[in-house]
Amino acid sequence: MEEADSLSGDPVAAASYAAIDHEEQLATRAAWLYFVAGLTQAQIGKKLGLNRTRINRLLAQARDQGLVQINITGRLASCVAIEEKLRQQYGLADATVVPTPPxxxxxPQVIATAAAAVLSARLKDGMSVGVGWGRTLRLSIQSVPRRRLNRLSVVSLLGGLTRGSAMNPHETATHLAGLVGAQCFYVAAPALTETQSTRDVLMAQPMLREIFERGARVDLAFLSVGELSPSCTMTRVGLVSPAEVDDLLAAGAVGDLCAHWIDREGHLVDHPLNSRVVALPPEKLRDIPCVVIASGGRAKVQALRGVLKGGMCNVIVTDEQTARAILAMDQP
Known part of the structure; x- marks a missing residue:
């Protein structure tokens, strides 16, 4: 899961830091792809979803503003280079890296702002979207612009909490569905059961079977990863005890994806908690056409690397320091 429920820091400062001029973002990306990666204007246009005339103007803008000298000097230049490394290293369809705030x-707020744009750009009529939970996702959806889409459905990919919380997966799914006028499907069960046998009985129910079959067939999944620490969200909402945190660490767990605990290679760890989860299994994510993972921070590095190594993500939204740390883990 994600970090603590309460927002900390200054939201105004976060928004200001995240709101790098859109034109500068496009100009920097176009310049890097043209002058460093060696792509043609037609290839850049296809990659950025813009026509060739627009790309030509952006390249001229980059030169006029001094973004292109011997090196590209835009504020996002280093981020664009890391995005390309992430795509190549892990075979991603796309990557968005934002500057790490001081x-x-x-x-979370900076990543959420970028993730909202990534999600909004991919939402189309007739789509089905699966959602997880966590602070970053909640913040992201708050930044998604309201617009009505036709025949769109939202599916929660895991059970809920037994007590009210803005972090509840049901709330996350409901909020997104309300913004785009979508039909919403919930998992009418807790995210974690007391025993494996209880979980097996629930998962055998036709209603839950139908929801998870629907979840496995979504066009896009929008998720985050959670850290593993004594103060992580799982412990704060009472799903995991401090003793279980120690056991999970001993078992090699580094974080969770859809409430399943994984190791640094992206494998499920051998721990009883993983047999009590009411959620879409992470391996099912490999069959979903687009899986967007939005998360960052030092505590998430190993979990994010596990998700990437495990092939359970093809679009990542993270911050620069986190991206660099992930890449460093796979250097010779």
Whole structure:
């Protein structure tokens, strides 16, 4: 799961830091792809979803503003280079890397702003969208512009909490569905059961079977990863005890994806908690056409690397320091 429920830091400062001029973003990306990666204007246009005339103007803008000298000097130049490394290293369809703010508490908000744009750009009529939960996702959906789409459905990919919380997966799914006028499907069960046998009985029910079959067939999944620590969200909402945190660490767990605990290679760890989860299994994500993972911060590095190594993500939204740390883990 994600970090603590309460927002910390200054939201105004976060928004200001994240709101890098859109034109500068496009100009920097176009310049890097043209002058460093060696793509043609037609290839860049296809990659950015813009026509050739627009690309030509952006390249001229980059030169006029001094973004292109011997090196590209735009504020996002280093981020664009890391995006390309992530795509190549892990075979991703896309990557968005934002500058890491000086205040680590602002990382979720900065990533959320970028993730909202990534999600909004991919939402189309007739789509089905699966959603997870966590602070970053909640912040992301708050930044998604309201617009009505036709025949769109939203599916929660895991059970809910037994007590009210803005972090509840049901709330996350409901909020997104309300913004785009979508039909919403919930998992009418807790995210974690007391025993494996209880979980097996629930998962055998036709209603839950139908929801998870629907979840496995979504066109896009929008998820985050959670850290593993004594103060992580799982412990704060009472799903995991401090003793279980120690056991999970001993078993090699580094974080969770859809409430399943994984190791640094993206494999499920051998722990009883993984047999009590009411959620879409992470391996099912490999069959979903587009899986967007939005997360960042020092505590998430190993979990994010596991998700990438495990092939359970093809679009990542993270911050620069986190991206660099992930890449460093796979250097010779």
């Amino acid at each position: 205040d680590q508490e602002l990382i």
